[in-house]
Amino acid sequence: MEPNNDVIIVGGGIIGLACAHYLLKENASVRIIEKDVIGAGASHGNCGLLHFSGILPLCAPGVVGHEIYRTLCGTSPLYIKPGLDIARFSWLMKFATHCSKTHMSLATRAKHDLLRYSKDLYDQFFNEVSIPCDYEKKGLLLLFRDKRSFEKYAATNAVLKQYDFGARPLDAKEARRLEPSIHEDVAGVYYNEHDDHLRPEMLIQSWKKHLIRQGLIVEEKCRVMDFESEQNTIRSVQTVKGRYKADNFILAAGAFTPELNKHLKLSIPVQPGKGYSITMEKPARSCETPCLLYERNMVVTPWKSGYRLGGTMEFSGFDGALNKKRLARLINGAKEYLNTSVESPVLEEWAGFRPMTYDDLPVIGRSPVTKNLYVATGHGMLGLTMATGTGKAICDMMTKGNSKIDIAPFSLDRY
Numbered sequence: 199m200e201p202n203n204d205v206i207i208v209g210g211g212i213i214g215l216a217c218a219h220y221l222l223k224e225n226a227s228v229r230i231i232e233k234d235v236i237g238a239g240a241s242h243g244n245c246g247l248l249h250f251s252g253i254l255p256l257c258a259p260g261v262v263g264h265e266i267y268r269t270l271c272g273t274s275p276l277y278i279k280p281g282l283d284i285a286r287f288s289w290l291m292k293f294a295t296h297c298s299k300t301h302m303s304l305a306t307r308a309k310h311d312l313l314r315y316s317k318d319l320y321d322q323f324f325n326e327v328s329i330p331c332d333y334e335k336k337g338l339l340l341l342f343r344d345k346r347s348f349e350k351y352a353a354t355n356a357v358l359k360q361y362d363f364g365a366r367p368l369d370a371k372e373a374r375r376l377e378p379s380i381h382e383d384v385a386g387v388y389y390n391e392h393d394d395h396l397r398p399e400m401l402i403q404s405w406k407k408h409l410i411r412q413g414l415i416v417e418e419k420c421r422v423m424d425f426e427s428e429q430n431t432i433r434s435v436q437t438v439k440g441r442y443k444a445d446n447f448i449l450a451a452g453a454f455t456p457e458l459n460k461h462l463k464l465s466i467p468v469q470p471g472k473g474y475s476i477t478m479e480k481p482a483r484s485c486e487t488p489c490l491l492y493e494r495n496m497v498v499t500p501w502k503s504g505y506r507l508g509g510t511m512e513f514s515g516f517d518g519a520l521n522k523k524r525l526a527r528l529i530n531g532a533k534e535y536l537n538t539s540v541e542s543p544v545l546e547e548w549a550g551f552r553p554m555t556y557d558d559l560p561v562i563g564r565s566p567v568t569k570n571l572y573v574a575t576g577h578g579m580l581g582l583t584m585a586t587g588t589g590k591a592i593c594d595m596m597t598k599g600n601s602k603i604d605i606a607p608f609s610l611d612r613y
């Protein structure tokens with residue numbers, strides 16, 4: 199006989215774990231089914247920022263022109279693989295049409311609500327459970343080499359201030375007192391106290407252990423191939439290891455979501471946005487506060503246990519190859535903004551796929567087609583940050599019928 203659970207979660211990334219966390223608190227019996235091992239996807243080697251102040255969508259007025267200009271200058275962190283991929287082309291066109299003022303204000307409000315909610319829930323989470331993961335509340339430094347970009351950031355910051363997520367410009371003395379490793383060529387610095395950071399792969403492993411103690415069942419190396427449904431209700435999932443039954447199902451497969459779309463009669467347009475990171479032993483000369491290197495669109499994250507440089511955005515499908523040029527850009531970027539050493543022994547070079555939506559809003563909600571299917575994906579650049587809010591919203595929808603925050607902007611009905 200196939201095992202039966204209250205809930206099966208497809209995908210063991212940070213989003214799947216967060217859903218499991220809140221459901222276990224409601225005494226549900228939960229099984230995560232993961233095609234690789236827990237945390238093998240984008241949740242492993244990301245920059246580890248709890249970037250609550252990241253309320254602005256990527257699709258903003260002027261973004262397309264700016265990226266074309268940077269591509270022509272050879273300074274863009276973005277790479278789009280040439281070739282005829284219809285899904286990617288259509289995604290890019292829709293991204294371009296969402297670069298409007300109207301969408302920007304709608305998306306900012308929606309992202310703000312989810313990020314604020316996630317922040318409160320993370321605070322509660324770290325007060326309630328002991329999860330070793332180098333978690334620190336140190337804020338985020340935004341470093342600008344270009345004086346004009348620094349000056350232009352004042353307008354962005356004015357929007358963040360409206361939502362109480364504003365940053366503070368620092369003069370050179372104050373900036374270097376806070377972070378002595380800032381390079382002499384840095385022309386301007388903002389400090390955002392609202393952001394935290396942690397080591398994502400440690401969080402995943404500690405959280406997994408904690409949840410297993412709470413009763414979570416984990417199936418690893420267990421790819422979900424198909425779903426068995428009758429009367430618009432899923433009865434079981436078909437995996438490489440056999441069938442598993444449940445009352446409710448959550449699709450939390452990150453960038454791989456489209457592979458399961460057709461089995462679920464859905465059309466969630468997630469594209470993989472490939473990013474890279476290099477993890478080193480913590481150098482003797484290190485920054486102590488996470489730094490966002492503004493023009494490079496990359497992040498340097500220091501932990502007690504290590505040091506990571508991460509960034510870049512490639513739209514090139516699921517090509518997992520590690521492009522040495524892209525990795526070198528991370529090293530060069532760090533050297534341009536920080537007087538820290540990047541010669542420490544490298545522990546890992548990594549690439550992962552962010553689940554990107556063209557409106558830069560996650561997909562959170564109930565399937566319009568299948569009664570007992572919930573979806574939690576498309577978190578793009580902020581899946582780690584939005585995990586608690588997403589997990590709690592999915593759990594509340596399933597157990598109480600609605601969530602505390604308005605999830606209408608994230609609904610599947612928009613596709």
Ligand SMILES: Cc1cc2nc3c(=O)[nH]c(=O)nc-3n(C[C@H](O)[C@H](O)[C@H](O)COP(=O)(O)OP(=O)(O)OC[C@H]3O[C@@H](n4cnc5c(N)ncnc54)[C@H](O)[C@@H]3O)c2cc1C
Pocket residue numbers: 208209210211212213214231232233234235236237238239240241242243244245246247248249420421422423450451452453454455458471472473474475508509549550551552553574575576577578579580581582583584
């Ligand atoms: C370089 C980089 C830096 C980043 N930095 C940050 C940051 O600082 N802060 C932040 O908030 N976010 C950051 N992100 C984004 C963040 O990593 C993602 O948004 C987040 O990890 C997505 O989580 P997920 O659980 O949806 O996806 P994943 O972690 O990819 O998990 C999905 C899981 O589903 C499994 N799966 C897929 N298909 C199947 C199937 N058919 N059967 C079974 N299992 C399946 C996969 O194996 C995978 O383990 C960064 C991303 C990158 C690439």
